[in-house]
Amino acid sequence: MSINPLEYEPRGDKKNSEFFDEYRIKIYERRKSSGLEDLLGTMQAVVVQVEHGEGLAYISELYLMGPYRVTACFQSSTHRVYVLTSQPEYPRLIVLEPLSADYSDEITMFNRLYPLSAAKPNARYIGEVFSTKDVSETRKTLESHNIRFNYHHETKNPFLTGSAIAFTFPSDYTSNRVGYCEHDINDVDALQLGERVELDATTSDTLAKVADFAKQTRIDPLVLGLDHLATRILSGEREDAILEFLTMSNHYFWGAYNISAMNSSTNVTRNGNITDDKHSPAKVFTANNTPSFVNSFENLPMPTEDFVRNYGRRMHHMAYEVVDGDHRSGEKNVDYVVQTLKDKGVAFLAHVVGECVDDPDLKQIFSKHSQYSILITEYVERCHGFDGFFTKTNVAALTAAAGNDERYEHGQVFD
Numbered sequence: 324m325s326i327n328p329l330e331y332e333p334r335g336d337k338k339n340s341e342f343f344d345e346y347r348i349k350i351y352e353r354r355k356s357s358g359l360e361d362l363l364g365t366m367q368a369v370v371v372q373v374e375h376g377e378g379l380a381y382i383s384e385l386y387l388m389g390p391y392r393v394t395a396c397f398q399s400s401t402h403r404v405y406v407l408t409s410q411p412e413y414p415r416l417i418v419l420e421p422l423s424a425d426y427s428d429e430i431t432m433f434n435r436l437y438p439l440s441a442a443k444p445n446a447r448y449i450g451e452v453f454s455t456k457d458v459s460e461t462r463k464t465l466e467s468h469n470i471r472f473n474y475h476h477e478t479k480n481p482f483l484t485g486s487a488i489a490f491t492f493p494s495d496y497t498s499n500r501v502g503y504c505e506h507d508i509n510d511v512d513a514l515q516l517g518e519r520v521e522l523d524a525t526t527s528d529t530l531a532k533v534a535d536f537a538k539q540t541r542i543d544p545l546v547l548g549l550d551h552l553a554t555r556i557l558s559g560e561r562e563d564a565i566l567e568f569l570t571m572s573n574h575y576f577w578g579a580y581n582i583s584a585m586n587s588s589t590n591v592t593r594n595g596n597i598t599d600d601k602h603s604p605a606k607v608f609t610a611n612n613t614p615s616f617v618n619s620f621e622n623l624p625m626p627t628e629d630f631v632r633n634y635g636r637r638m639h640h641m642a643y644e645v646v647d648g649d650h651r652s653g654e655k656n657v658d659y660v661v662q663t664l665k666d667k668g669v670a671f672l673a674h675v676v677g678e679c680v681d682d683p684d685l686k687q688i689f690s691k692h693s694q695y696s697i698l699i700t701e702y703v704e705r706c707h708g709f710d711g712f713f714t715k716t717n718v719a720a721l722t723a724a725a726g727n728d729e730r731y732e733h734g735q736v737f738d
């Protein structure tokens with residue numbers, strides 16, 4: 324059953340302004356009247372860029388930590404473009420790897436501005452792609468709502484302006500783009516991603532070994548698709564970032580909770596036309612409750628504001644859902660998956676949070692961020708039919724763990 328955003332009452336205790344509520348409704352109404360609501364479908368892909376020379380290492384990491392496997396590979400004038408698939412009905416993961424070590428574009432310049440992202444200036448989550456019935460109509464409509472799209476002269480990367488996916492200019496509030504595509508995502512040749520290339524034997528062997536490990540240890544069937552994607556933004560831009568995303572997508576504002584222990588809020592938008600988030604993952608926005616300079620009066624925790632100051636506004640983590648149940652080892656599935664990955668050398672922040680003894684609850688954990696994508700991987704198991712999206716105590720514990728790992732000391736040297 325689909326959600327009617329105009330009638331839906333958002334959940335949560337985070338206070339929103341009258342401005343937010345007024346424009347939230349206006350945006351929903353305009354999506355309907357302008358036809359956008361009918362044009363847009365589910366999320367078809369998420370796009371991540373890594374440094375030159377790190378594509379194979381990143382994809383190996385994806386093979387180990389989740390369900391994505393390479394199903395096609397292309398080469399454009401600037402990038403190797405890998406298309407990875409999990410379940411056919413879940414979004415693809417597209418990995419971009421520049422062809423040369425000295426590749427630089429607007430993403431490189433942007434990453435260089437921030438102390439902790441400067442070391443990997445091409446590594447960034449780029450954005451997500453929604454299906455549309457008509458890409459030019461979508462673009463025309465969104466441009467009339469003052470959403471900017473990328474033009475050829477603004478970037479060297481033909482993926483962003485020369486493929487069959489139309490991408491918006493990076494958001495001033497999140498730095499993420501949104502793409503729109505009218506082709507069936509399985510028809511990869513229609514996406515105009517470049518010349519089709521085959522993986523070389525070494526790459527195929529390396530990936531096959533990792534895929535085998537996941538099969539042997541039986542973590543493979545336990546880690547499902549993407550559940551949500553969480554972006555960190557500045558305190559003062561929380562409402563604008565959400566409203567902008569509601570303008571560009573067909574998501575509805577599900578609700579927002581104040582995470583007072585971490586001085587932040589978690590704000591969730593979801594696709595209302597599906598019953599399984601993995602078909603079109605939720606987009607989550609986390610913001611501090613006060614800007615850092617005001618926080619200096621009270622010195623409350625501010626891991627979210629710190630993250631944005633250190634890395635720039637950006638995607639912080641991607642969460643995979645783990646099949647709910649008990650593993651034959653007697654642990655919950657998420658504990659088994661995490662222990663298997665730890666034994667294989669994957670680093671995690673703190674431990675699995677949440678209880679799943681008898682009652683419906685949520686168990687979650689953050690990995691340490693990938694050195695290739697700068698993204699944390701979250702694993703989430705909703706136990707005993709837990710039907711909520713998150714719990715405040717878990718979010719507080721996860722945010723604290725990430726904050727401890729992302730601290731930047733003045734003068735710190737990175738390798």
Ligand SMILES: [Fe+2]
Pocket residue numbers: 551553640642701
């Ligand atoms: Fe999360």
